[in-house]
Amino acid sequence: MRGDVEVKLQALVKEIEKAAKRLLEKRPEEVLLIHHDDADGVTAGALLKYALSDVCKVRTVCLEKTYPQAIEVIQEIGDGPIIYADLGSPHLSLISKVNKGRREILVLDHHDMEPLEDPTITVLNPExxxxxxxxxxxxxxxxxxxxxxxxxxxPSLAHLAVIGSVEIPGEPKGLNMEVLNEAIKAGVATYDKARGKRSVTWDGRSVSPESISTKLNILASVGYYGEGPQKAVDACIKSSWIGVEGYLKQLEQERKKAYSSVMAKLHQEGFRKAKHVQWFHVEDAFYNMGVKVIGTFCSYLMHQRLVDEDKVLVGFMNMRPDIPGIGKLKGDLVKVSARAPRRVVSMIELGAMEPLSKLLPKAAEKVGGFGDGHAAAASGVIPKGRERDFISFMDEYAKKERVKEERRGATLMDFLSPKKVKQ
Ligand SMILES: [Mn+2]
Incomplete structure (x- = not known):
């Protein structure tokens, strides 16, 4: 089985190389490089910028999610090839619809993907x-x-791929193991297999890739509307914090301050509660930060006692109506993040509740919004003013009604009272 995965991954690497050669042959004047707003997206963006800058102009855009309003604005810029790095796969049909075969698109991504038939879009994804x-x-x-x-x-920057890969828990596998080996060979990483510890070279020292990843996340997300993402990409190419330390400190302070003011309010007022959902709205408290921050904050809340273990946690924040370096978005938007506490996770596993990857997009769509994610963590963008309706839809669809009939080994009682949740 393992050999089978290796064979398939090698076929993917061949496809990636072919796609790179094809792009070179086209001699584009400019490439638009859209990269994700987390450490994996930033390091992916840095590696691509490093190589492509020799060939053409590279315009980088950091993006949290391929939501329709953003895609529409992005596709208006220039007419050269677009590369989506570490995002895009879940929304290929949307990208295809907006692009209308107009320009060449490359998607280098590892997220779940939508099937698609569009010759102008090359999807380079293990999926x-x-x-x-x-x-x-x-x-x-x-x-x-x-x-x-x-x-x-x-290969002299192979450690960047090692930093990107630490978002995946456990021992590195497949292409992540391969880049680690390349980084070791190039002398920019080490691996202590017995202790499961990796190290990478940064500022001429050997440091943990996790510590670099955390800082890149802060730069790109908290500093989103400043120069955070660009500074993060450039720091990666130089593999150094020189010139960025002060800015990083400032961002850490800003986030700490915003977190504690929201926490104080939550301690006072608690969450608003529906049957299956608990929620809060930070309004403009994170206004000058990227929308990833509400997700990070929700994850942080999951370790706090305030959270009700058997309701989905939902947080909203007002979005600034612009994408840095790109322009204005249409309409007033709100970012929504959802997390499943422990008990909700077990109900999802039992099939008694909808995974958030389905629930959130469904509720978002109902109010003219958009979403995606995983079973226990999802997020989206909805029109401002529709938050309460969104919560009502989340609440309505959270519980799976017919599940017990579908489940193997369901008892007669389960069948007769499908709403009863088996603990
Ligand atoms: Mn990633």
């Missing part, structure tokens, strides 16, 4: 081969192979 992209690759390891076939000195 195309039936390999779990959430285990055997990351955005940065895919970007690494792409960049390496454009610029032979890319």
């Amino acid at each position: 195309v081969y039936g390999v779990d992209g959430g285990v055997y690759a990351c955005g940065a390891s895919l970007a690494y192979f792409f960049s390496k076939s454009i610029k032979p000195s890319t």
Whole structure:
């Protein structure tokens, strides 16, 4: 089985190399590089920028999610190729619909993907081969192979792919193991297999990739509307914090301050509660920060006693109506993040509750919004003013009604009273 995965991953690497060569042959004047707003997306963006800058102008845009309003604005810029790094796969049909075959698009991603038939969009994702992209690759390891076939000195930055891959828990596998080996060979990483510890070279020292990842996340998310994402990408290419330390400190302070003012309010007022959902709205408290921050804050809340273990946690924040370096978005939007506490996770596993990856997009769509995610964590963008309606839809669809009939081994009692949740 393992050999089978290896064979498929090698076929993917071949496809990545072919796609890189094709792009080179086209001699584009400019490439629009859209990268995700987490450490994996930033390191992927850095590897691609490093290699492509030798070939053409590279315009980078950091994006939290491929939501329709953003895609529409992005596709209006220039007419050269667009690369989506560490995002895009879940919304290929949307990208295809907006693009209308107009320009060449490359998607280097490891998230779950939508099937698509569009010759102008090349999807480079392990999922195309039936390999779990959430285990055997990351955005940065895919970007690494792409960049390496454009610029032979890319292995000197192989540690960036190691930093990107630490978002995947456990021992590195597949392409993530391969980039780690390349980084070790290039002398920019080490691996202590027995203790499961990796290290990478940064500022000339050996440091944990996790510590770099945390800081890149802060730069790109908290500093989103400043120069955070660009500084993060450039710091990666230099593999150094020199010139960024002060800015990082300032962002950490800003986030700490915003977190504690929201926490104080939550301690006072608590969450608003529906039957299956508990929710809060930070309004403008995170206004000058990227929308990833509400997700990070929800994850932080999951470790607090305030949270009701058997209701889905939902947080809203007002979105600034612009994408830095790109322009204005249409309409007033709100970012929504959802997390499943422990008991909700077991109900999802039992099939008694909808996974958030289905529940949130469904409720968002009902109010003219958009969403995606995983079973226990999802997020979306909805029109401002529709928050309460959104919560009502979440609440209404949270519980799976017919599940007991579908489940193997369901008892007669389960069948007769399908609403009863088996603990
Ligand atoms: Mn990723």
